[in-house]
Amino acid sequence: MRWPSFPRSPRDTPLTLAVGGAGALLFWWLNAPVYMLLGPVIAVSIVSLAGLRTGVDARLRDACFIVLGLAVGAGFNHDAVNAMVRWPLAFVFMTGVIWGIMVVCRGMLARFFGFDARSALLAAAPGHLSFVMAVASEGGSDVARISITQSVRLLALTIVVPFAALLMGVDMTGQITPAGAGVGPLAIVALVAAAVLVGLLFKRLSIPAPLLMGAMVVSAIAHLTRLETGVLPQWLTIFAYLVLGSLIGSRFSGMTLARLKSGLGAGLAITGVAVGLAGLGAVPVAWALGMPLGHVLVAFAPGGLETMIALGAVLAVVPGFVAACHIMRLVVLSVLLPAMLARVARREKRPAE
Numbered sequence: 001m002r003w004p005s006f007p008r009s010p011r012d013t014p015l016t017l018a019v020g021g022a023g024a025l026l027f028w029w030l031n032a033p034v035y036m037l038l039g040p041v042i043a044v045s046i047v048s049l050a051g052l053r054t055g056v057d058a059r060l061r062d063a064c065f066i067v068l069g070l071a072v073g074a075g076f077n078h079d080a081v082n083a084m085v086r087w088p089l090a091f092v093f094m095t096g097v098i099w100g101i102m103v104v105c106r107g108m109l110a111r112f113f114g115f116d117a118r119s120a121l122l123a124a125a126p127g128h129l130s131f132v133m134a135v136a137s138e139g140g141s142d143v144a145r146i147s148i149t150q151s152v153r154l155l156a157l158t159i160v161v162p163f164a165a166l167l168m169g170v171d172m173t174g175q176i177t178p179a180g181a182g183v184g185p186l187a188i189v190a191l192v193a194a195a196v197l198v199g200l201l202f203k204r205l206s207i208p209a210p211l212l213m214g215a216m217v218v219s220a221i222a223h224l225t226r227l228e229t230g231v232l233p234q235w236l237t238i239f240a241y242l243v244l245g246s247l248i249g250s251r252f253s254g255m256t257l258a259r260l261k262s263g264l265g266a267g268l269a270i271t272g273v274a275v276g277l278a279g280l281g282a283v284p285v286a287w288a289l290g291m292p293l294g295h296v297l298v299a300f301a302p303g304g305l306e307t308m309i310a311l312g313a314v315l316a317v318v319p320g321f322v323a324a325c326h327i328m329r330l331v332v333l334s335v336l337l338p339a340m341l342a343r344v345a346r347r348e349k350r351p352a353e
Helices: 012-029 035-049 058-073 078-112 117-124 129-139 143-167 187-205 210-224 234-252 257-289 294-299 305-314 321-352
Strands: none
Touching: 012 234, 012 294, 012 321, 035 234, 035 305, 035 321, 058 187, 058 210, 058 305, 078 117, 078 294, 078 321, 117 129, 117 143, 117 210, 117 257, 117 321, 129 143, 129 187, 129 321, 143 234, 143 257, 143 305, 187 210, 187 257, 210 257, 234 305, 257 294, 294 305, 294 321, 305 321
């Protein structure tokens, strides 16, 4: 996911977090699912669209990803390792879901929302936003409208997926971190240092969300080898969720309501298609793997990588399953999107030849 740039004022971050914290408290009072994430997402989105400049310091953003990665990796155990041999089935179905989303959404955006063929395909891509926007910028596509449509998709999926999982009977009242004794201060420092080193290595290897994934790997190895058996303090993890939610909401900073309207309908439409097809694809996978349908839906939902991994932790999905599926989604898109763009280009050249 492409996150907002470094805020222009030192007041942006504390103000954004204050709004996010108020949203989290309100959603906690309303007994809403995943209140520590959804509350900040909605509260910061509203004030951003109302004209308040919002943003999160890049250093705090990176620290948030490290904390979330360590928290998710702490739940990794030998049962998760044993389950990995069955995951390729999920990847096969996910590939079909991604292709279906792109084909249906591309046609819908072109026919009902006035997108040209190339812009429709880019706006329909279920993820890999940095790559999508780079291609759109270079190819003369409607960059602003594509960006708004994609932002609406990410926001809508962040809101919809927890409620969809709740309707599927998933218990949303559990702990956001695995049960266990707390990690000592020295151990936290060591885990963070190792996570940063691995994250920097992953960044050089162009692995998506390198700090998050690096922290997950470090934490998982530490817990599998029993070098560390504790979990992060819950208050720290909750704060990381609050930062993530505020970060998602700040995507709409500086966006006017008029600009939002230009892509709102399209964004909501592709979100509906994405959730529907992801749900259909999740049914056979859930049955074959013996996993709850809501868990597989989170793994298949084409939301932001960091957000979906965080939601997976709240839902107590097998650690690594959601991450593996979303990494595979980006890999599939890296191959499928250029191929489909090339086909669009060939079609556009035919009338002129």
